[in-house]
Amino acid sequence: MSYSYNGQELEVDDEKFLLEPVFDDDIVPVIAAAENISLTDGHWQVVRYMRDKFREDGHTPNFRNMVKELEELHPDQDWKKHLYTLFPNQPARQAARVAGLTKPFGKGGY
Numbered sequence: 001m002s003y004s005y006n007g008q009e010l011e012v013d014d015e016k017f018l019l020e021p022v023f024d025d026d027i028v029p030v031i032a033a034a035e036n037i038s039l040t041d042g043h044w045q046v047v048r049y050m051r052d053k054f055r056e057d058g059h060t061p062n063f064r065n066m067v068k069e070l071e072e073l074h075p076d077q078d079w080k081k082h083l084y085t086l087f088p089n090q091p092a093r094q095a096a097r098v099a100g101l102t103k104p105f106g107k108g109g110y
Contacts (some may be wrong), residue, residue: 003030017096017103023051027100035089035098043098044101049073051098060104061090 001016002009005013016034021109032039049070050060056094057088063083070079084090087098090109 002101005030005032013103015093015097015103018100019102021054022100023100024100028098031098035094037087037094037098040086042082045074046070046083046086046095047099050095050101054096054099054101059085060092060096060099060101062104063090066092066095 002011003018005022006012010022010027013019028044029039032043037043040091043061049066053069054060060066066077067083083095087094095103096102
C-alpha cells in the first residue's frame with residue numbers, strides 16, 4: 001500500500017502510516033479520502049495542531065494530552081467527544097495518519 005502524491009508513491013507501514021512525515025497540505029485530502037473522511041474546518045484545526053506538536057516534540061501526543069491541550073487552546077468545544085466525531089477510528093492515531101505524520105509512539109500515540 002502507498003499513497004499517490006505529486007506523481008510519486010509514498011510508502012506506508014502495515015497500518016497505513018507514512019514512513020516519513022509530509023507537511024504539505026495537499027497530502028491531507030489524499031489520506032483523508034483513503035480514511036473515508038470528508039474534511040471540515042474542524043479536521044484542519046486538528047491537523048494543524050498535530051503537525052505543530054510533531055514539529056515541537058518529534059512525535060504526536062496521546063489522546064489524553066491531545067484533549068487537554070485542545071481544550072486549553074479552544075475551550076469552547078468538548079474535545080473528547082468532538083475528536084471521536086472527526087476521527088472515529090482512534091482519534092490520536094487517525095488524526096496523525098490524516099495529518100501526514102509517522103506512526104505515533106506506543107499504544108496511545110505517546
